Amino acid sequence: MKVKDGIIGLIVGDALGVPVEFSSKTERDDDPVSDMREYGTYNQPRGTWSDDSSMTLATMTSIANKKEVDYKDIMDEFINWYLDSKYTNSASGLFDIGNTTGNALRRYLNGAEALDSGCSAEFDNGNGSLMRILPLAYIKDIDYETIENVSGLTHAHKRSQITCVLYIEIAKSMLENEDLTIEEHINLACDKIKEYYKDSEELKHFKKIFNNDFSDVSGRTYVVGSLECVLHCLLNSENYMDAVLDAVNFGGDTDTNAAICGGLAGIYYGYDSIPIDWINQINKIDEVLSLCEKYEAVCDES
Numbered sequence: 001m002k003v004k005d006g007i008i009g010l011i012v013g014d015a016l017g018v019p020v021e022f023s024s025k026t027e028r029d030d031d032p033v034s035d036m037r038e039y040g041t042y043n044q045p046r047g048t049w050s051d052d053s054s055m056t057l058a059t060m061t062s063i064a065n066k067k068e069v070d071y072k073d074i075m076d077e078f079i080n081w082y083l084d085s086k087y088t089n090s091a092s093g094l095f096d097i098g099n100t101t102g103n104a105l106r107r108y109l110n111g112a113e114a115l116d117s118g119c120s121a122e123f124d125n126g127n128g129s130l131m132r133i134l135p136l137a138y139i140k141d142i143d144y145e146t147i148e149n150v151s152g153l154t155h156a157h158k159r160s161q162i163t164c165v166l167y168i169e170i171a172k173s174m175l176e177n178e179d180l181t182i183e184e185h186i187n188l189a190c191d192k193i194k195e196y197y198k199d200s201e202e203l204k205h206f207k208k209i210f211n212n213d214f215s216d217v218s219g220r221t222y223v224v225g226s227l228e229c230v231l232h233c234l235l236n237s238e239n240y241m242d243a244v245l246d247a248v249n250f251g252g253d254t255d256t257n258a259a260i261c262g263g264l265a266g267i268y269y270g271y272d273s274i275p276i277d278w279i280n281q282i283n284k285i286d287e288v289l290s291l292c293e294k295y296e297a298v299c300d301e302s
């Protein structure tokens with residue numbers, strides 16, 4: 001099964017980063033994370049995931065139930081998470097939500113259509129849609145418009161949408177061509193993006209990624225900066241564990257960057273490369289694994 005490679009990779013990365021979210025790079029240099037921790041930033045027990053995983057699971061559940069990408073139904077599942085803490089594995093329910101995501105969900109609750117709920121100002125380019133977009137990589141023949149729209153449910157600025165498309169292209173390349181290096185996957189995906197968006201003003205913001213220039217990355221929440229950090233971690237490690245720990249130890253948006261990194265690292269290195277001890281510490285892991293199976297069955301049918 002391939003779905004669990006990426007999805008468990010993402011969730012484990014999220015859980016590794018949760019206890020140290022918002023810590024500085026200096027703090028992480030002095031006290032690097034090397035194992036699953038507990039408490040910290042949100043005072044959560046070991047193995048607790050956050051919004052990144054919750055919104056990913058909500059997306060998978062909707063697509064598995066509907067057997068298609070139904071924007072309104074995905075938004076309804078996001079609302080089930082937002083209002084009722086569905087898709088959380090913490091006793092205290094929802095404890096982490098981004099500003100842009102919160103604003104979009106409130107617009108939807110106030111009557112906006114799903115595709116009109118997302119926020120599209122330039123400052124709405126946090127990594128809040130990139131962190132939950134991975135399930136789309138498993139859908140055969142997924143088109144760019146659908147990826148843009150799923151991002152746009154919360155993050156509707158073109159830059160966030162292009163970043164999601166690029167991320168899905170990297171993931172798809174890893175799923176489809178197992179013999180290539182990480183750098184080759186990234187370059188192939190970049191070539192597709194450069195061609196498809198060649199007339200977009202936004203493309204200039206991806207120059208560093210296109211040029212493999214990761215000289216000044218940090219643990220940012222800015223969507224392009226976040227992907228730069230993740231790609232740097234993937235390119236400078238040789239296994240799942242080192243890649244996600246690198247992402248956490250940049251500090252800043254540790255859970256989200258490790259989740260985004262963990263999704264790709266899980267696909268590239270495979271489920272068996274994720275330390276089983278970490279997987280076993282994730283509360284409700286059995287529910288996640290059965291959702292992965294259900295989701296994969298639906299993707300195989302499509």
Ligand SMILES: [Mg+2]
Nearest residue numbers: 050051052255
């Ligand atoms: Mg989070």
